[in-house]
Amino acid sequence: MPENSILLEIDQGVANITLNRPQSLNSFNTEMHEALRDALEKVRSDDSVRVLVLTGAGRGFCAGQDLGDRNVAPGADAPDLGHSIETWYNPLIRTLKDLPIPVVCAVNGVAAGAGANIALSCDIVLAARSANFVQAFCKLGLVPDSGGTWILPRLAGMARAKGMALLGEKLSAEQAESWGLIWRCVGDEVLQDETSKLARHLAAQPTAGLALIKQALHASTTNSWDEQLDLERDLQRKAGQSEDYREGVSAFMEKRQPRFKGR
Known part of the structure; x- marks a missing residue:
């Protein structure tokens, strides 16, 4: 397995994972999948990590699946793409x-x-101004995967989701921001600095509480109103028992910067 298909660096609570097959626009083959799985497991098991940054090497973030890694030669058995997705x-x-x-x-x-x-x-x-997003599946007769059919209607609305999925046109980073698909579009020259600044900010926050926020927001997509109110109650009870909450209140009352322990 090539050691450099995924780069992992951990520094001061920030884990940086870089997809590193720039010659193929960081498209996925089996080796890169394995390397990324291992890198994420290291991140998950390292309690010093408080935020993860994912990016790509070279001129692209990721072109999806490396089609050269699939056997679709004439006369050959069709590949089981469902197995690839499930695995x-x-x-x-x-x-x-x-x-x-x-x-x-x-x-x-x-x-x-x-x-x-x-x-x-x-x-x-965060996306560089020159970046773009393409639901290229339709051009191969395939269905958006990796959560695409769930994510797109919820972020952009059904009409825009259908347009993106059925037409496969490029969506600029600026348009993605205006549609609410991404947080922010920034100049290419400042993407790295803006990302580092954001990561350092998040790493200094009460990350155990941020994890509960993620949990609540994800649950809201399937919970009823009453179920979500009950979940907020339960998670707030848990958050209120944390050392970070005590530290946050103490820092506020003492007019100083908090020192959160987080994860």
Whole structure:
């Protein structure tokens, strides 16, 4: 397994994972899936990590699946794409959702196919102005995966989701921001600095509480009104028993910067 298909760096509570197959726009093959799975497991098991940043090397974020890694030659048996999704993409999306820390995605170029939906599955997405998002599945006769059919209608609305999925046109970072698909579009030259600034800010916050916020927001998509109110009650009870809450109140009363322990 190539050691450099995924780069992982952990510094001062910030884990940086870089998709590192720039020659193929960081498209996924089996080796990169395995390396990313291992990197995320290291992040999950390291209590010093308070925020994760996901980005891509070179001129693109991720072009989705490396089609060269699939056997579709004439006369050959058709590949079982469902097996690939169940083995790799679905566990990846679930891991990003369930990580008990904020997950920031810095989209530095094209995000296509599964690459687009992996980016949109992160908690906060910053995109360079030159970046774009493409639901390229329809051009191959496929269905948006990696959570795409769930994410797009909820973020952009059904009409826009259908347009993106059925037409497969490029959506600019600026348009993605205006549609509410991403948090912010920034200049290419400041993407790295803005991402680092955001990550450092989040790492200094009460990240155990941020994990509860993620849990509540995700649950709201399926909970009834009464169920969500009950969940807020239960999570607030848990948050109020944390050391970070005590520290936050003490810092406020003493007019000083809080020193949160977080995760």
